[in-house]
Amino acid sequence: MSALPPGDPARLASGPEGxxxxxxxxxxxLDALDSGRRARGGPLPAGGPGAVAARVxxxxxxxxxxxxxxDALRTLVHALAEGAADPAxxxxxxxxxxxxxxxxxxxxxAASALNPSLDSWDQAPAAxxxxxxxxxxxxxxxxxxxxxxxxxxxxxxxxxxxxxxENHGGAVRLVCGANAHHSLPRAAWLLGLPEPVIVPxxxxxxxxxxxxxxxxxxxxxxxxxGSLVVAATAGxxxxxxxxxxxxxxxxxxxxGARLHIDAAHGGGLLFSERHRDKLTGLEAAHTVTLDLHKxxxxxxxxxxxxxxxxxxxxxLHQRADYLNAGDDTEAGLPDLLGRSLxxxxxxxxxxxxxxxxxxxxxxxxxxxxxxxxxxxxxxxxVHDHPGFELHGRPVISTVLFRPAGAxxxxxxxxxxxxxxxxxxxxxxxxxxxxxxxxxxxxxxxTRSEDLAALLKQVEGSIPG
Ligand SMILES: Cc1ncc(COP(=O)(O)O)c(C=O)c1O
Numbered sequence: 421m422s423a424l425p426p427g428d429p430a431r432l433a434s435g436p437e438g439x440x441x442x443x444x445x446x447x448x449x450l451d452a453l454d455s456g457r458r459a460r461g462g463p464l465p466a467g468g469p470g471a472v473a474a475r476v477x478x479x480x481x482x483x484x485x486x487x488x489x490x491d492a493l494r495t496l497v498h499a500l501a502e503g504a505a506d507p508a509x510x511x512x513x514x515x516x517x518x519x520x521x522x523x524x525x526x527x528x529x530a531a532s533a534l535n536p537s538l539d540s541w542d543q544a545p546a547a548x549x550x551x552x553x554x555x556x557x558x559x560x561x562x563x564x565x566x567x568x569x570x571x572x573x574x575x576x577x578x579x580x581x582x583x584x585x586e587n588h589g590g591a592v593r594l595v596c597g598a599n600a601h602h603s604l605p606r607a608a609w610l611l612g613l614p615e616p617v618i619v620p621x622x623x624x625x626x627x628x629x630x631x632x633x634x635x636x637x638x639x640x641x642x643x644x645x646g647s648l649v650v651a652a653t654a655g656x657x658x659x660x661x662x663x664x665x666x667x668x669x670x671x672x673x674x675x676g677a678r679l680h681i682d683a684a685h686g687g688g689l690l691f692s693e694r695h696r697d698k699l700t701g702l703e704a705a706h707t708v709t710l711d712l713h714k715x716x717x718x719x720x721x722x723x724x725x726x727x728x729x730x731x732x733x734x735x736l737h738q739r740a741d742y743l744n745a746g747d748d749t750e751a752g753l754p755d756l757l758g759r760s761l762x763x764x765x766x767x768x769x770x771x772x773x774x775x776x777x778x779x780x781x782x783x784x785x786x787x788x789x790x791x792x793x794x795x796x797x798x799x800x801x802v803h804d805h806p807g808f809e810l811h812g813r814p815v816i817s818t819v820l821f822r823p824a825g826a827x828x829x830x831x832x833x834x835x836x837x838x839x840x841x842x843x844x845x846x847x848x849x850x851x852x853x854x855x856x857x858x859x860x861x862x863x864x865x866t867r868s869e870d871l872a873a874l875l876k877q878v879e880g881s882i883p884g
Contacts, residue, residue: 442533460506513859550769584678593649596652600618632671660817679707808821846858
């Protein structure tokens with residue numbers, strides 16, 4: 421029995437009284453989420469940054485009062501919900517910012533309550549086995565051998581370049597498209613690699629002839645095959661386009677270059693029978709970035725780095741006597757420290773495992789199919805509207821569009837107006853030298869009426 425009375429705010433989330441303590445708090449959280457959402461009344465709070473910041477400051481008051489406030493949970497969850505850009509609102513469609521599944525969110529509560537840490541077996545006996553099973557299964561789904569869990573696409577891309585560097589004698593040069601995510605050149609900078617070679621991507625995907633020329637020149641001039649890592653993208657951030665993966669894999673093989681595919685966005689297509697062919701070529705990569713907090717409906721964080729050769733991960737091996745002493749490993753305790761660059765690590769795999777098993781491949785595939793179909797429907801609406809211009813048919817679930825004849829400044833103003841008035845959240849992307857509005861449709865519950873409402877909101881915000 422706890423020494424603290426029931427209801428005392430300092431009681432624990434787990435242990436014999438854990439569920440009894442947590443249950444009313446979960447009700448408080450759910451009530452505050454509802455009241456906050458009602459107070460917001462739309463996809464994001466109206467009034468812009470100043471108004472939101474003032475409301476938050478009011479709700480918080482003294483950050484660390486001398487004596488605690490038993491209502492802090494309700495007050496702060498309400499404030500966060502009232503001030504949220506809510507990805508579950510159909511008019512919130514800017515980024516690769518998905519509405520999480522309830523079942524995954526519930527699983528995350530268990531991860532928080534039990535607090536396993538995946539840096540040593542004695543902190544996470546079952547979680548470590550779960551992680552091993554699920555990472556391997558997801559790697560096989562991508563046609564590769566093993567995977568490690570990361571905090572998302574950025575960490576996966578960093579890790580991919582680190583593995584490339586360490587498995588190629590400590591020096592490797594990144595070759596990537598101008599369409600690659602900024603985290604790739606940034607990782608090259610972080611890892612002390614030479615300036616990346618950026619290949620043009622004028623139509624939003626890597627120009628194959630330019631890649632061929634770049635590889636020919638680089639391998640010819642340095643004569644050291646294997647010291648290049650080409651990064652292709654399966655699902656670009658701006659337009660959801662997929663680089664020609666089999667052709668890029670062929671060029672890499674011909675030039676002895678390593679291949680990394682950043683499928684942070686498009687990786688979720690693997691679950692869909694209808695769309696998975698778009699990822700043909702993924703299995704040819706040495707490393708693949710996946711990220712289930714995008715097209716996977718997971719609460720952040722849910723990244724993975726998948727590898728073709730499990731041996732490539734050996735460079736992450738680390739010995740720390742308090743976590744994985746050699747004699748403990750010899751005696752049979754699993755050695756987990758080499759599965760990440762992090763030390764303390766949340767069991768993000770639990771929510772992923774629960775999602776995979778609850779929905780199955782067909783359930784997840786249906787969600788993927790649904791958002792892709794909604795994007796095509798939205799593109800049709802834009803295309804058929806004389807007042808708008810469509811950039812192109814969506815490949816995944818991103819639609820780029822702009823009012824016909826608008827200037828770039830007008831496009832930017834429309835987006836900010838929608839944001840500050842709390843009416844819709846759209847992204848922006850520069851392609852073909854022009855600024856476009858970006859709708860990233862990741863909400864499987866979005867209905868046709870919502871798409872029409874979204875377009876109406878944009879129409880109503882065009883500067884007069
Ligand atoms: C293609 C791509 N790669 C990597 C990332 C980075 O992912 P994260 O934000 O999870 O670090 C993104 C983010 O949008 C992305 O679109």
